[in-house]
Amino acid sequence: MAVRIRLRKMGAKNNASYRIVVADIRSARDGKSIETIGDYDPRRKTEKIDLARAEYWISKGAQPSEKILNIIERAKGGKLLSEIKKKKKPTKKERTAAKAAKEEAAKQEEAAKKEKAAKKEAAQKAREAAKAEAAKAEAAKQEEAAKA
Numbered sequence: 001m002a003v004r005i006r007l008r009k010m011g012a013k014n015n016a017s018y019r020i021v022v023a024d025i026r027s028a029r030d031g032k033s034i035e036t037i038g039d040y041d042p043r044r045k046t047e048k049i050d051l052a053r054a055e056y057w058i059s060k061g062a063q064p065s066e067k068i069l070n071i072i073e074r075a076k077g078g079k080l081l082s083e084i085k086k087k088k089k090p091t092k093k094e095r096t097a098a099k100a101a102k103e104e105a106a107k108q109e110e111a112a113k114k115e116k117a118a119k120k121e122a123a124q125k126a127r128e129a130a131k132a133e134a135a136k137a138e139a140a141k142q143e144e145a146a147k148a
Contacts, residue, residue, distance in 0.1 A: 002063075005020065006023060006065045008030055037050045045081045049072065091124075
């Protein structure tokens, strides 16, 4: 018999809470279950699960749903659902400020690249000038040697 650890919907309309149950895969969501091993209420952000029974059923081959896996991980880690904070969406003002900062950083990076290229070009010109000066000096030496 294939067994699954999943949520069974309880509570009133628009006020759902769930029980964590071990049930046959073929049974309906709110149908007959083998054992109830915990509770989960997303509105009040409460959850409790009997970890020993969950581990027992998993060892017997029960497949936990994704939500149940998350609940088990939080229970093992000692974290409460109410302590987990969702990331807030940034306001329009914060988004525009971040965009402006990103653009400013890109401008500064571009300016730094241009400055680096200019320095590299100046160094190249200086090397070429030094080579030309050395060539002139060498030509002058050879000319003097030819006269003597």
